Amino acid sequence: MTIKNLIKMVTRHSIFVFLLCASSMQTSMAAVSETEAARLGVDLSPIGAKRAGNKDGSIPKWENETPKAIGKFSTGDHHPNPFPDDKPLFTINSTNASEYDALLSEGHKLLLKNNPKMFLQVYQTRRTATYPDKVYKNAKQNAVSATLVDSGEGVDGSIGAVPFPIPNDGYEVMWNHKLRYRGEAVKTYSASTVVNTNGAHSLMKVEATIKFKFASKKKNTNEAINLVGKTTSPPRMAGNKLLMHESINSFDEPRQTWIYMAGQRRTRRAPDISHDAPYPGTDGIVLVDNTDMFNGALDRFEWELIGKKELFIPYNSYDLHSAETEYDEILQPGSLNPLLSRYERHRVWVVEATLKSGFRHRFSKRVFYVDEDSWQVALVDQYDGRGNLFSFSEGHPINYYENPLFWYTLEAVYNLQDGRYYVSGLDNQERMYDFSVKPRDSLFKPASLARMR
Numbered sequence: 001m002t003i004k005n006l007i008k009m010v011t012r013h014s015i016f017v018f019l020l021c022a023s024s025m026q027t028s029m030a031a032v033s034e035t036e037a038a039r040l041g042v043d044l045s046p047i048g049a050k051r052a053g054n055k056d057g058s059i060p061k062w063e064n065e066t067p068k069a070i071g072k073f074s075t076g077d078h079h080p081n082p083f084p085d086d087k088p089l090f091t092i093n094s095t096n097a098s099e100y101d102a103l104l105s106e107g108h109k110l111l112l113k114n115n116p117k118m119f120l121q122v123y124q125t126r127r128t129a130t131y132p133d134k135v136y137k138n139a140k141q142n143a144v145s146a147t148l149v150d151s152g153e154g155v156d157g158s159i160g161a162v163p164f165p166i167p168n169d170g171y172e173v174m175w176n177h178k179l180r181y182r183g184e185a186v187k188t189y190s191a192s193t194v195v196n197t198n199g200a201h202s203l204m205k206v207e208a209t210i211k212f213k214f215a216s217k218k219k220n221t222n223e224a225i226n227l228v229g230k231t232t233s234p235p236r237m238a239g240n241k242l243l244m245h246e247s248i249n250s251f252d253e254p255r256q257t258w259i260y261m262a263g264q265r266r267t268r269r270a271p272d273i274s275h276d277a278p279y280p281g282t283d284g285i286v287l288v289d290n291t292d293m294f295n296g297a298l299d300r301f302e303w304e305l306i307g308k309k310e311l312f313i314p315y316n317s318y319d320l321h322s323a324e325t326e327y328d329e330i331l332q333p334g335s336l337n338p339l340l341s342r343y344e345r346h347r348v349w350v351v352e353a354t355l356k357s358g359f360r361h362r363f364s365k366r367v368f369y370v371d372e373d374s375w376q377v378a379l380v381d382q383y384d385g386r387g388n389l390f391s392f393s394e395g396h397p398i399n400y401y402e403n404p405l406f407w408y409t410l411e412a413v414y415n416l417q418d419g420r421y422y423v424s425g426l427d428n429q430e431r432m433y434d435f436s437v438k439p440r441d442s443l444f445k446p447a448s449l450a451r452m453r
Contacts, residue, residue: 031157032166037143040165046136048165048176049372050347054310058345059125062373066130066404067316075402076432081318082128082401088121092312103312103345105369107381107392110416115334125344126316128399129373129406131161135181139165148172152298154249155179160215162375170303170351174368176375177294179224179248182407185211187434191233191327192424194283199333204281205233205430209439214248224248226444230452237281238262241449244273250297260449267449275300276362285391285422286413287362293377293395293411294368300361301353308349311369313378315344317396321409325428334419336412341396347372348379363390371397374406392416403435 045051045062053060067082092100094112101109112118138160146163149156152171155163161181164172188208193201208229225246231237239262247253257273260266274296279286289296319340320330330337348369355364367381374397382391395408410425427433442448 031144031147032168034144036166037140040140040143041136044166045373046165047131047139047162047373047375048167054347059310059347060127062127064130065128066401067126067128067399068401073402075436076434078321078323078428078432079318079398079400081316081322083124083126083316083318086123088123091119091121093119100312103310105311105379105381105392106367106389107379107414107416108312110389111335111392111414114416114419117333118335119338120312120343121338121341122312122343122345123316125346127346127373128316129371129376129397130399130404131181131406132404135161138162148175150249150251152303153251154247156249158214158248167305167349170305170353171298173305173349173351173370173375174294174298174303177368177370177377179214180375181215181405182210182212183403183405183435184215185209185435185437185439187437187439189427189430189433190424191426191430192281192422193331193426194281194285194420194422195331195333197333197419199331201331203233203327203426204231204237206231209437209443211439211441211444222247222249222253226441228444228448228452241452242270243444243446243449245444246295250299255296258446258449265450267446276360282413282422283420285415285420290380290382290391290393290413291411291424293380293393293408294366299356300359301355301366304352304354306350306352308347308372310345311348311379312343313346313348313369313371314394314396315342315346315371315378316398317342317409318398320396321398321427323428327426327428330426330428331423335414335421336396336423346378376406376408389416400433400435405435 040046051062069080070084094116097112139162142158142163143165146158147156148171155175161179162176163179164176167173191203191205193203195201206229211226213223227244230241241260243258245256255274257270258267259270273288275289276287278284279288351368353366355361363382364385365383368377369379371378380393384390392414394412396410397406398409399406412421412423414421
């Protein structure tokens with residue numbers, strides 16, 4: 001073969017590879033037009049929700065009104081319920097659930113059917129998801145600049161939170177959840193537990209520091225979230241630690257995790273803490289990508305945006321957050337105490353995730369219901385390989401109104417086959433989350449795990 005022919009062959013091959021890569025990198029429209037982005041803050045909220053209420057008034061107009069504490073409140077306190085006089089409008093249980101069929105997720109229908117003592121108390125809808133002005137400003141810029149790359153596994157051109165306030169597909173909706181605003185950093189103190197069918201449970205307590213690097217004022221490369229946490233209880237697990245680096249593009253750089261086992265006194269890489277690996281301490285009820293309702297890589301599923309609908313979802317769950325509420329009051333056989341849970345009628349984006357051919361995951365299909373006002377996943381229906389509804393997740397949020405930001409106060413994952421469930425984020429008898437922390441990057445180095453107290 002002559003040098004000339006070799007150059008031709010290499011050139012053709014390079015062009016082919018370039019075209020192949022280019023075609024695989026674009027999975028949605030790059031961004032919306034300036035004209036469409038101009039709707040943000042007008043008929044759409046600054047982060048993309050429909051501002052108007054619904055026809056019958058059961059969903060009011062979004063007014064950008066941050067709730068305020070009733071009575072004495074200082075930063076560092078648990079957040080008093082800003083709506084203490086609200087009463088349930090009606091109750092949904094196993095006997096009347098069919099009357100509300102169109103407004104219930106499949107998970108709620110089966111949970112009510114399986115547990116006659118379970119009920120949903122539906123309250124007045126209050127659209128309390130609000131954020132700082134910088135989030136609104138960044139979202140408007142992101143609308144015309146943010147793009148999906150690497151088959152939806154990464155985001156480019158996004159500043160801060162909410163990369164796709166006017167989404168084109170399911171991938172973009174899920175990225176809005178993954179990169180929603182939760183402050184720039186936070187230190188959390190919380191408990192979690194598996195609740196058995198008789199109500200028995202044993203708490204595990206964890207302290208964690210999280211740095212949401214995508215929300216930082218500084219220009220970031222590919223780092224999304226850094227997290228370091230340590231177990232403080234029970235004694236047999238105390239001192240165990242976890243470090244995680246989450247990237248904005250998991251195709252370019254997959255999640256990196258390290259663990260420190262107190263009994264062994266050494267730090268090691270933990271490469272498989274992802275996807276459907278069982279989440280430690282949950283008796284197999286929860287998978288790694290169940291936490292935060294969904295986290296991690298999108299690569300094993302096809303993500304279809306079904307559309308938007310009205311649904312009863314957990315909202316303004318201040319009674320589940322109250323320092324006056326004991327854990328034993330919350331954790332009851334079969335479900336969280338329904339007298340402490342609050343549901344409201346809201347619009348949600350519906351995203352259906354179907355397992356790709358040739359890929360493995362415990363769930364063959366998942367249906368996500370994403371709150372339009374916060375881009376936070378509210379509910380998830382999760383189906384096994386035979387197509388049976390196997391698991392159901394709920395996120396119970398509040399507005400941490402001193403910031404302001406909208407986030408879960410706790411999450412519950414129900415095993416619909418055996419009646420057990422897992423709860424995380426219990427903070428009633430713990431110190432309140434500290435959103436004022438400014439952790440150094442050095443805290444999130446593997447070498448820091450052994451030194452961390």
